[in-house]
Amino acid sequence: MHIRIVDFSETRVAALEHRGPPSQLGESVARFRQWRIDSGQSPVASSRTFGIPFGNPDTTPAHAFRFAVCGEIDEAVRENAVGVHERVIPAGRCAVIRHSGSTDHIGQSLYPLLHDWLPASGETLGDHPVFFHYLSVYPQTPLDQWQTDIYVPLK
DSSP states (O other): OOOEEEEEOOEEEEEEEEESOGGGHHHHHHHHHHHHHHHOSSOTTTSOEEEEESSOTTTSOGGGOEEEEEEEOSSOOOOOSSOOEEEEEOOEEEEEEEEESOGGGTHHHHHHIIIIIHHHHTOOBOSSOOEEEEOSOTTTSOGGGOEEEEEEEBO
8 A cells, every 4th residue: 555644735615415325426426517517616627526425335324325526616606506515625634545446446445544554553533534536537537547546634
């Protein structure tokens, strides 16, 4: 594992919260993608894209699963019918590891970081949930070639 410790800067994002089965997350992603196009507030070409899971999809009951689909913004989110709202990813130290390939298998990179590296590192898990920075864009990049940075906030 190649893990970096970085200082993440506070980042304002537009967020659409998915609630429900992880298998339906793609529908929320599609709605958020369309909001980005229609609003012009978080253009994919010039704004980073993030995801924030509020639980482990492998252990959280499907009806209780939450995930925020996010795009970086530099102005307040305008009122909209989609349910997109502003949220902040706070500044702080984070352990970062790069995941290559489909996000369907992101646990293969995340779990060793949380279960092996973190306890051995002497670091302590921070208060903000783990978050993902998607470096690739679908459909321009096939899912098996995706690059995603996984951020684990530290105290």
